[in-house]
Amino acid sequence: MSQKLLVTGASGQFGQRVIHHLLNTLGVEPSRIVAASRKPASLAVLATRGVQVVAADFDDADSLAKAFAGIDRLLLISTDALDRPGLRLQQHRAAVAAAEKAGVRHVVYTSMPNPKESTVLFAPDHAGTEDALAASTLPGWTVLRNHWYFENLFMTLPGVLAMGGQWFSAAGEGKLASISRDDLARAAAIVLAGDGQGKSTYTLSGEEALTTAEQAAAIAKALGRPITVIPVPVEGLIQGMVGAGVPPPLAQVFASFDTNTAGGHIGRVTGDYRQITGQAPQRLADWLEAHKAALAGK
Numbered sequence: 402m403s404q405k406l407l408v409t410g411a412s413g414q415f416g417q418r419v420i421h422h423l424l425n426t427l428g429v430e431p432s433r434i435v436a437a438s439r440k441p442a443s444l445a446v447l448a449t450r451g452v453q454v455v456a457a458d459f460d461d462a463d464s465l466a467k468a469f470a471g472i473d474r475l476l477l478i479s480t481d482a483l484d485r486p487g488l489r490l491q492q493h494r495a496a497v498a499a500a501e502k503a504g505v506r507h508v509v510y511t512s513m514p515n516p517k518e519s520t521v522l523f524a525p526d527h528a529g530t531e532d533a534l535a536a537s538t539l540p541g542w543t544v545l546r547n548h549w550y551f552e553n554l555f556m557t558l559p560g561v562l563a564m565g566g567q568w569f570s571a572a573g574e575g576k577l578a579s580i581s582r583d584d585l586a587r588a589a590a591i592v593l594a595g596d597g598q599g600k601s602t603y604t605l606s607g608e609e610a611l612t613t614a615e616q617a618a619a620i621a622k623a624l625g626r627p628i629t630v631i632p633v634p635v636e637g638l639i640q641g642m643v644g645a646g647v648p649p650p651l652a653q654v655f656a657s658f659d660t661n662t663a664g665g666h667i668g669r670v671t672g673d674y675r676q677i678t679g680q681a682p683q684r685l686a687d688w689l690e691a692h693k694a695a696l697a698g699k
Contacts, residue, residue, distance in 0.1 A: 580607040
């Protein structure tokens with residue numbers, strides 16, 4: 402196969418892992434891969450390996466047109482605009498339109514579970530992007546509804562440990578079927594490098610769904626430190642984050658993660674990851690064992 406494969410956001414953590422799997426797991430020829438970023442200079446190491454590096458700014462239509470020219474299959478990694486709901490959808494619509502004009506044959510998009518039912522404040526951005534793909538003239542697309550990363554614990558745990566192991570949560574008994582970032586990147590690379598046609602949607606989860614208390618117990622066991630989940634109302638959760646210095650708009654977004662979990666929107670376990678990759682995703686206990694030193698701040 403000689404199809405050109407483009408990865409947007411290639412300088413980000415997810416994009417880097419996708420390109421790693423394209424090159425090292427799947428053995429894709431570097432000359433077939435195009436790495437796009439607003440900061441192409443940060444991708445110099447990839448360029449030395451033979452990967453084409455291009456500039457692509459979602460707020461600059463001309464840069465997208467140039468980057469997408471001659472591309473057969475494109476991975477549209479969701480942009481990072483947590484505190485600016487709506488901007489991401491505008492950027493994604495611009496990318497879909499540019500892909501149409503450039504004649505891209507297939508777009509793979511990283512979405513989220515249940516975007517139309519979700520109570521996460523940025524869920525409409527994902528739902529709108531899925532709608533834009535469905536309404537486009539693109540010959541084919543694949544939506545990967547990625548569950549939350551295990552790696553999100555790197556943001557949560559420092560505050561928990563600083564509070565003596567107190568984990569304030571408004572998630573109730575809601576469950577999360579989280580999965581590692583690397584597993585999701587592997588799945589994205591496989592779909593991007595494949596020859597799949599048509600239009601399809603997958604929901605990529607781990608193979609177990611855990612409450613916050615069950616997660617806390619697993620983390621406590623791995624780190625050898627007590628962690629206690631303290632239920633709080635969502636208003637109290639927001640107040641606590643703002644008091645700790647989190648900007649109010651961002652605190653509201655983070656709190657909406659818990660209300661979404663409590664509502665049962667992020668706990669469905671699927672077999673889609675195994676269907677795409679042919680293997681089981683990493684379990685939380687194994688991921689914790691591999692990362693316990695970093696999680697403990699050592």
